Amino acid sequence: SLVHDNMIHHIMICNTQGNVIYSQFYDALSADDENTRTLRFLSEQKLYDRTHATWSSLSSGGEGHHQVEYDGQRYTVYAMIGDLVIFVVGSDECDELILSDFLSSFAECLKMLLKQRGVNEASLMDQYHKMVLYLDEMVKKGVIDQTQYDAIYNNSHLKHEGKA
Amino acid sequence: HLTSIGSQHGTLGVISFMKSKDMLTLLLRDANQRKELGRRLVAILNTAIMCPQDTGLETLSSEALSTLLKGQVALLDNKGERGKTIKRGGIFSKATDGTKERDLILWAVLYAYRLRFSSLGSIMPEIVTSMRRGPPLAARHAAAMIAAHVTDTSFSSSSSTDILSSLRMTLPHIGQSEGIILTDPLARIYYIRMCAQLARIGMTTPGGMVGGEDFYQFVCQALTDSNQRVQFEAMDALSRFEWARLARSNVHPIPGMCGQAEGIFTSVDEPLLIAEVVVRHIKVALDSPSWPVVHTACRIASSLAKTYTRHYYKDGGWAAPEFVQAFDQSTEKEHATIHEQDIKNHPLHELFAPLKRYTSPSTPPSVRTQALCSLLWLALPYASSHPLHHQGTQSWVATATTILAAPMDELLPAHHLALLWEQILQYVTLTPVFSSCALSLVHEWVMHAPEVLTSTQLHGMWNVVAGYGPWGREMLLTHLYMILDACSYPSHHMTYLRLQNEVYAFLGENANLIANEFPGRYETSDPLAQAGVSPCLYSILARLQHGASLAAWDTMVECVDALAKIAFRSSYAVQRMIAKFFKELLAQRSTELYTHVLPLSTLLEQIDNARQIFLDLIDKQAGVLHEGQLRGLYMEHERLRVMVELFCTLPRGFCCITPKAQPYLRDYWSRFE
Numbered sequence: 001s002l003v004h005d006n007m008i009h010h011i012m013i014c015n016t017q018g019n020v021i022y023s024q025f026y027d028a029l030s031a032d033d034e035n036t037r038t039l040r041f042l043s044e045q046k047l048y049d050r051t052h053a054t055w056s057s058l059s060s061g062g063e064g065h066h067q068v069e070y071d072g073q074r075y076t077v078y079a080m081i082g083d084l085v086i087f088v089v090g091s092d093e094c095d096e097l098i099l100s101d102f103l104s105s106f107a108e109c110l111k112m113l114l115k116q117r118g119v120n121e122a123s124l125m126d127q128y129h130k131m132v133l134y135l136d137e138m139v140k141k142g143v144i145d146q147t148q149y150d151a152i153y154n155n156s157h158l159k160h161e162g163k164a
Numbered sequence: 165h166l167t168s169i170g171s172q173h174g175t176l177g178v179i180s181f182m183k184s185k186d187m188l189t190l191l192l193r194d195a196n197q198r199k200e201l202g203r204r205l206v207a208i209l210n211t212a213i214m215c216p217q218d219t220g221l222e223t224l225s226s227e228a229l230s231t232l233l234k235g236q237v238a239l240l241d242n243k244g245e246r247g248k249t250i251k252r253g254g255i256f257s258k259a260t261d262g263t264k265e266r267d268l269i270l271w272a273v274l275y276a277y278r279l280r281f282s283s284l285g286s287i288m289p290e291i292v293t294s295m296r297r298g299p300p301l302a303a304r305h306a307a308a309m310i311a312a313h314v315t316d317t318s319f320s321s322s323s324s325t326d327i328l329s330s331l332r333m334t335l336p337h338i339g340q341s342e343g344i345i346l347t348d349p350l351a352r353i354y355y356i357r358m359c360a361q362l363a364r365i366g367m368t369t370p371g372g373m374v375g376g377e378d379f380y381q382f383v384c385q386a387l388t389d390s391n392q393r394v395q396f397e398a399m400d401a402l403s404r405f406e407w408a409r410l411a412r413s414n415v416h417p418i419p420g421m422c423g424q425a426e427g428i429f430t431s432v433d434e435p436l437l438i439a440e441v442v443v444r445h446i447k448v449a450l451d452s453p454s455w456p457v458v459h460t461a462c463r464i465a466s467s468l469a470k471t472y473t474r475h476y477y478k479d480g481g482w483a484a485p486e487f488v489q490a491f492d493q494s495t496e497k498e499h500a501t502i503h504e505q506d507i508k509n510h511p512l513h514e515l516f517a518p519l520k521r522y523t524s525p526s527t528p529p530s531v532r533t534q535a536l537c538s539l540l541w542l543a544l545p546y547a548s549s550h551p552l553h554h555q556g557t558q559s560w561v562a563t564a565t566t567i568l569a570a571p572m573d574e575l576l577p578a579h580h581l582a583l584l585w586e587q588i589l590q591y592v593t594l595t596p597v598f599s600s601c602a603l604s605l606v607h608e609w610v611m612h613a614p615e616v617l618t619s620t621q622l623h624g625m626w627n628v629v630a631g632y633g634p635w636g637r638e639m640l641l642t643h644l645y646m647i648l649d650a651c652s653y654p655s656h657h658m659t660y661l662r663l664q665n666e667v668y669a670f671l672g673e674n675a676n677l678i679a680n681e682f683p684g685r686y687e688t689s690d691p692l693a694q695a696g697v698s699p700c701l702y703s704i705l706a707r708l709q710h711g712a713s714l715a716a717w718d719t720m721v722e723c724v725d726a727l728a729k730i731a732f733r734s735s736y737a738v739q740r741m742i743a744k745f746f747k748e749l750l751a752q753r754s755t756e757l758y759t760h761v762l763p764l765s766t767l768l769e770q771i772d773n774a775r776q777i778f779l780d781l782i783d784k785q786a787g788v789l790h791e792g793q794l795r796g797l798y799m800e801h802e803r804l805r806v807m808v809e810l811f812c813t814l815p816r817g818f819c820c821i822t823p824k825a826q827p828y829l830r831d832y833w834s835r836f837e
Contacts, residue, residue, distance in 0.1 A: 050577065054528060068459045070530045072583050077456055093353055096456035097393040140213060141279050143308075144350070145301065158202030160268050 007142030008102070009074060010043065010089040011135065015121050016055065018048055021084070022128075024135070026142030047087060051078055055085060066103060068096045075099055081107045082119030094144070102138070105147040109134045112149055130156070192228045201265055205272040208232070212276035229277050230287050236270040237290040240297045267299040274298070274305040284313050292330050295355075300348035307346070307354035314361045328362065335359075335382050349391040356386050356394065360401035380405075384415050387441045392457065395445050396464050402438065403467040407475035410438050411511070439511035442468060450518040455528055462522065462534035465515050466587075469541035472511060477595040516542050533580040537587045578616045581609075585621050592625060596632040603629065603643040610647055614659045619666050626670055630677060637678045641700065644671065648707065665722045668711055672726025673812075675704045676733045683735050683823050697738055705730070705738075709745055712757070720757055724749075728764045729812040736775070736822070743768040767807055774800050775822045782824070794832040797821075801829055 010029070013022040024030075029040050054067050058080035069076040077099040078087040086106065088099045110119050113130055117123040124131060133156040137146050146152050154160060192211065211225045274294060277287075284291060288310075295306035310331070313319060336343035346352045363380035386398035402410055414435035449461035519542070522535035576584070592602045606625060609617060629640045644667050650660065676682065679701035697705070708730075711723035724746075731742040746765040749757055778797060781789065789797065804820045819826045 050579070057528075066454065066456055067528060068456045068530055069528075070459065070463075070534070070583075071579050072586070093350075093357070093397075095393075096460050097396065098350070100454065100456040101393075140209070140275075143275075143279060145275060155202075158200070158206065160202050160205055161264050 007092070008088060008090045008094050008099075008139055008144060009142065010047075010087070011139070012044060012047065012087040012089075013124070014048075014085050014087075016080075016083055016085065018052060020044060021121060021124065022131070026139070047076065047089070051076065051087070055080065058085065064104065064107075066100050068100075070096075077103055079103055079107065081110055082114075083121060084110075084119060084124065098144070102144060102147065105149070106135070106138065108149050109138075109152055112153075188225060192225065201268065205268055208269070208272040209276050209279075212280035226277075226281055229273055229281075230290075232269065233273045233277070233287055233290050233294075236266055236273065237293050239266045240270070240293060267302065270294060270298050271302040271305070274302050274309070278305045278309050284309060288313070288327055289330065292327070292334070295346075295351075296334055296344050300346075300351065303346055304348045304351035304354065307351045307358065311354040311358040311361070314358055314365075319365075331358070331362065332378055335378055337381065337385070338378055349394055352386070352389065352391070352394045353397045356383055356397050356401055359383050359386075360404070364404070380409075380413075381416075384413050384438060387415055387438070387445070392445075392449065393460075396449075396460050399442055399445070399464045400467060402442075403464070403471045405471075407472050410471070413438050415441055443512060443514050446515055447518055450515075450522075455531055458522065459531050459534055462519065462531060462538050465512065465519060466534065466538035466541055469512055469515075469538055470590075473541050473591075474594060477597070510542075512542060529576050529580050533576060533583055536584055540584075540587055540591060575613060581613065581616045582621070585617075589621070589625055589628070593628050596629075596636060599629050599632060599636060600639060603639065607643065607646055610650060610663060614663055617663065619669075622663075622666050623670055627674075630674055634680075638700075641678055641704075645703075645707070661716055661719065664711075664715075665719055668708065668719065668722045668726050671704055671708065672722075672729040675701065675726070675730050679704060681730075681734050681738065683733070683819070697741065701730075701734075701738065705741065712745075712749065721760055724757060724761055724764065725811065728768075731768060732771075732808045732812055732820070733814070733818075739768060739771070743772070764811070767804075770807075771804055771820055774804060774820075778821055778825055789828055794828060797825060798829055798832045801825065 007026060009025065009027045011022070011024050011026075012020060014020045023040070023044060025040060025043075029036055029043060050069055050071075051067070058065060058067060058078070064079070066077050066079045069078070074089050074091045075094070075096050076087055076089045077096055078085060080086075086103060088103050088106075090099050094102075110124070110131065113127050113134065114120075114123045117126075134152050137152045137155045139145065146155060188211065192207075208229070211229065274291070291306045291309055295303050295310060298306060332338055334344040336345075344355070346355055359379040359382045363376045363383060365376070383398055383401050387395055387402075389395050389398065414437060416435045446461045446465050449457050452458055452461075516539065519535050519539050522531055523539070524532075527535070588602050588605065591598045602625065606617075606622075626640060626644070629636045647667055648664060650663075671678075679698050681698065681701050705727070708723045708727050712720050712727065715723070727742050727745065731739045734742075743765065746761050746768065749761050750765060781793060785793075801819065801821055805814065805818075808814060808820055814820070817826075819829060
């Protein structure tokens, strides 16, 4: 397809202890076989190793404080929302700024989805299925689509023509 | 038909094929006929995501999507049923004209097409129309597909003149009222990419007019976009052009251009220089509290500074291959003097101070690395006596040294240091002027963070400097000896052993180049050559012999291998020296190296014997060898060559026995092979 390396590669959500709650790959690592599962695990481990030293600055930096990591090929932007750490990995036109905007949009969706109990691991697990639906509206096969909460909400309920 | 399919795929294959086909048929039926819009859109998207990769089904879904797209674009062009109202059920619902439905279906079709298909085929005109007139998200996907299509290696301007003409008419300053209006920032990003690519490859209409300049001008105009990401995309795209072209380009105010930032132009008629706009944007971004913005600004600054530096060295003649070979210390001083005049004209020098702020330990590692990389490309080498020395490369080296010598918890991670290294290597490859600073930095690296250096990185740097003529080789040898002489810190003991082995391995491979040693050197009538082994080579041999006698086991093996490689590629005098040393090692009766040295020593003796036999034969027969003797010489040479190439590679046409045998071997080869 026309989607090659220039896209979102990986989205991951974990708690402050480093346990992965959600992890979705959109590149070659999205295949489901033994080798790829091992590579996915190694990729997640590498992401953790490279970033966990700065997690303390995420909480102290306040809401909307994003950190960035670049290894020469891929950009990683991550932030702490509630007690969750959210990572978005991309390359090419999905650079730091686009990923930062995407992360902000996703954070807004999470806050709206979990507004009753706040953004934390327990409330996310309760609404896990909706979070996955929202993400599915935002990005398919690594290509960013909707980023406005109203459109994401309406589309996930098959009300595409709905008003904001 | 089903039987033939079954024979190819097996029974299960037939069943899954039929299921896939059924599924696709259902999806396409829903996509075309379903009344609920939401389900219709999901069906369209699922044709791209869920169907298996089968050629027949791909064609089917591609045709179906193309038909849908053409229908929706026809509605966009008012050729379809746009005026017809669609009445919704219920007494409280309003009649709509179907615009929203048309826009949503257009978005879904384009999204599905983008996710699934690589070839735009015959629907390119519809995609261009969708980009011009479609809703924001549909325009984004259309622009992305066009950008990917024009950057594909199979795209050529000569075969796509109609499409290029229609794309040219989408430019606001060309098409005027027909010009494109893209409200989505990502769509503008893809459009800039498309324009940058078309500006690079150029285009020629049937009338012979070259229109690439129009696309280039749009990319320049995009510097004034209101969205920061779009501005950076324009800067990144421009950094891939030659600096000479950027220096003479301007940004003009275009009234009514979509997305143009307010207040950029002080006067309606006054254009701005590219460099001015770029410096302004990057300075604003460097003051941002957001790390992603700062990181992007550093990266873009690095990219633009690299473009300027390449222009500076290339145009000044400091990077030409002829120049590189002749570079020496006097040329370095000459460069520094000339450069004094140029520093005030550096177009991006205002960024040096803002970028330097981000080299402190409190900055996130990735941002620090990008700031360092951009400072590297902004800093041109100055002599220490230059009044702007504190802003020059020495200052950068001092900053980098401070970072490398930082405590462990403030040290940059290994992959960031590798990024920095890559930039240094690119700079050294560009021009020899930076070599001395780069090698002094490598030395600091070795002293403070040796574990992050790999053999590939080290050898890459050393090979580049060794290619810079006698000056470069002398400097390199001094640098290599400094590394060998480095004290062995207890905390880095194993790492220093590894580094020393890297130096010995490099010397083994390159000593002949560094010392200008070759087989025929001492077999000519040149009196200088016959004075003895050159001091440079002598010092290298002394180092290697020391390492082969008094070091750790793996270092001794490395040194012995290095000596053998030098011997096989050198003149007779050097071979004899090394052979004698090997015999002394064997005579020590040490079991450590015996089995390693013995085959090498034996091979050197065999080469010497073959040489003596050949020279005696030449003397006896006045330089004439008959066929049997030629064949014997050839067979012996090939046997020795095979044995030598077990230890090192030899240049083509290299004669192992003696250079005097080369004409005879060539003669045999031309007559009998």
